[in-house]
Amino acid sequence: MLVRSQFKERLKELRFEKNVSMAKVQKDTGISANMISFYERGVSEPTGEKIIKLAQYFRVTSDYLLGLSNRNEV
Numbered sequence: 001m002l003v004r005s006q007f008k009e010r011l012k013e014l015r016f017e018k019n020v021s022m023a024k025v026q027k028d029t030g031i032s033a034n035m036i037s038f039y040e041r042g043v044s045e046p047t048g049e050k051i052i053k054l055a056q057y058f059r060v061t062s063d064y065l066l067g068l069s070n071r072n073e074v
Contacts, residue, residue, distance in 0.1 A: 006067020007051075008042045014058040014065075015040075029053045 015025065022033035031050055038044035046054070055062040063069035
């Protein structure tokens with residue numbers, strides 16, 4: 001699925017751009033590091049709630065995170 005592919009790439013990209021570890025994302029969002037890893041590998045898909053949490057955390061739109069838009073400003 002294209003959205004899954006875009007999501008995992010964008011999540012990984014944002015984490016590296018912001019220089020934050022999976023453990024840091026877990027601490028700040030409450031989303032386990034294992035789930036972050038699953039999302040980045042495309043093993044699991046996040047719920048709407050998790051997408052919103054991650055978009056807010058990285059200060060991007062959910063559309064950007066899902067690959068539905070190339071504009072990442074909030």
